[in-house]
Amino acid sequence: MSSTGRKIHVLGAGLVGPLMAVYLARKGFQVELIERRPDMRKTDIAAGRSINLALTARGIRALKGVRLAEEVMKIAIPMKGRMVHDREGHTQLQPYGQKPEEVIYAVSRGLLNMLLLDAAEKCDGLNITFNRRCAGYDEKTGALTLQDEGTGAQETVETNVVIGADGAWSALRKSMMGAVENFSYAQDFLDYGYKELVIPSAADGGFLMEKHALHIWPHKSFMMIALPNTDGSFTVTLFYPYKGENSFEKLTMEAEVTAFFSEYFPDALPLMPGLTQDFFANPTGALVTVKCRPWHIGGKALLLGDAAHAIVPFFAQGMNSGFEDCAILNAMIEGDNPDWQAVFEKFSAARKPDTDAIADMAVENFTEMRDSVTDPRFLLKKKVGFEIERRWPEKFIPRYSMVIFHDEIPYAEARRRGALQAKLLEKLCADIDSPDDVDWRQAEKLVGEML
């Protein structure tokens, strides 16, 4: 086979692109990794972007596949559960799981990206080019047009296989949309935007709130969260409606912002000296779900990660599902001369139901985070669910745990099993107010019948 045949172009050196590039290079492919932005290791990260995120089992497993998990864990902070803050400043920890290892990890997006770029650069046969925008892709010839972001000069390169890991607003997907007949596509925005803020570290570099938790201030129709950073700070994110009575459009002056935080986040306000400045300096981000089909053009081009399935952040599975894509695709690439069309078809068919499922669950989970976590019925069912898992672990795993901790359970299966479990919990908890009142004979019967 010719050397062009062994060459793969990967678009996007964000999180998913470099990981896929490393997977491919370690399989012996020659990889051209192409990124629109400058090398982030040499310039500042763009302001206002999500600057930390939660790494969970699926992502960790994919990192293990290229022996990068250990290194990533060095910059990861375990979070044991949700620390729920009320308007009096009281807090309550709601554990994510019930085993010691059932934690999720806060990781700096920037540090993780740099680590992945470093790892990619060390691979034989892997070349990274920055400052090149994908300005077009010809699906007939495989010609990829790249534009130098500095000079504006365009060059056209021949490609054998192109993998678009170029994010929610993928340029490759845009080309596919124009070229592929009957291309199904959906971009679905929530009525909410988000604003990133910061709680800096203490004077001594320590944490001003519990380090090992994901903090939530739930207010039914909106919420704020905070994740720890290794430097002692927290990245704070306010999720708030764009319009209406309580919304971003009503927060136009410093006094309004301060009053709003004083009312709803009284314990956070004193920890945020730069609040009003950040609030007006940082952009309001949008929350979008992107679905599309097909993900590939024959054996020539494939979309991966956010480019194929961008999701909202409320299940912390954006990066994790993208990383999982890499491991799953990698496992389907066999031999030196794979039948790429067959690989891409198999990958799409296997993966799309799962990414559709996590997309929908992520939207649902917004309601859980901003509203249900303060609902006694929700908390009762959560506790009863953990107890059922203890008693019948083969039959019942809480949906949250399936998604977050059980990388062997595909997302679609987690959703399917989760729906049955929700019905079971509904029946079991209908007439009780405490986990102590559960009728365990009935529980055993229902578990046997329903699951």
Next chain:
Amino acid sequence: MSSTGRKIHVLGAGLVGPLMAVYLARKGFQVELIERRPDMRKTDIAAGRSINLALTARGIRALKGVRLAEEVMKIAIPMKGRMVHDREGHTQLQPYGQKPEEVIYAVSRGLLNMLLLDAAEKCDGLNITFNRRCAGYDEKTGALTLQDEGTGAQETVETNVVIGADGAWSALRKSMMGAVENFSYAQDFLDYGYKELVIPSAADGGFLMEKHALHIWPHKSFMMIALPNTDGSFTVTLFYPYKGENSFEKLTMEAEVTAFFSEYFPDALPLMPGLTQDFFANPTGALVTVKCRPWHIGGKALLLGDAAHAIVPFFAQGMNSGFEDCAILNAMIEGDNPDWQAVFEKFSAARKPDTDAIADMAVENFTEMRDSVTDPRFLLKKKVGFEIERRWPEKFIPRYSMVIFHDEIPYAEARRRGALQAKLLEKLCADIDSPDDVDWRQAEKLVGEML
């Protein structure tokens, strides 16, 4: 108020555009109706387009609103139900409703379009311009760029209000997508295409099959239908997968087409002398659902009909929902100087849940038409449903009847009530095989409890 303020530009002189234009002109607005194609009354209709369709209560009501229903009825053929054809050529009529007036009407798209154009032209203050493509809309200034399809010359006109009734691939929507932040949009294609064919009239001009029925040849994974035309012919439409074992891609030669029709549509084949020629001459159409949000830009521009909500044809509600849009919007426009922003917001908020509902029900109904109509359980429930409607008409109306005959019930309500009714029928028919075996005491109890 200035005369510009009373001027409304309507894009698209298909079915919905002219009807809306007539509504607006009769309210005293000055209406500019702009159409990309030539005047269809003076040229041939484009081949391969859906050339007849079913008019139902919602569409008729909207036509009555401008006193056009009587005239339309002159070119309409009542269809009492589905005439289901099996592979032995046997037929069975499944009535749509159970009252004499519960029929739907086959209407030629072309004749209806011409009738609406004639009606529009007769309105004072209504001007129609053909051969003008919408080449852009500036949402800030309201400037509309129109391109002469003959000469390519562009002109820019000032607008006060633009209504885009320019179809599933609306040019106005395309402009909005680029201009409106966080514009949610979905185009969702089925894996099926459609091919239009014909059963000509008999030598004496009569009908070769039952005139007053919508004919269906259901084959579980695919189907063919036929609707009568006033000239004695039937427009036949084959809905068939694009790809796979049984699909369009396997029908590439005349002998394959004939063998396929001989196997699945044996009674239709002898009635279709032009089959193979039509099959390869006519394009394969796509089946797409389009949803978007918002439908309007302030009080300046609004999408209507397919431009706002294109749906698949399996509930025959594409045109009917578009016509209903016109009547509902018209009822919300009050006074000589309406607050267009308020009108468009009210219209979108009221209407979007309904058009989302019919979009989803239309996709579901494909399964009903190609598969369920031969299922004894489905037919049993249909009969039991009619009987429940006879006994408790205030409580129970079959979902199909709500959508098709009950224009006073919004689509979303039809879906909601339909779901409850489906559960009730499931319970009531679980252990019986005949409508005679229904436990009517239980039925009364369930109707009281569930509906």
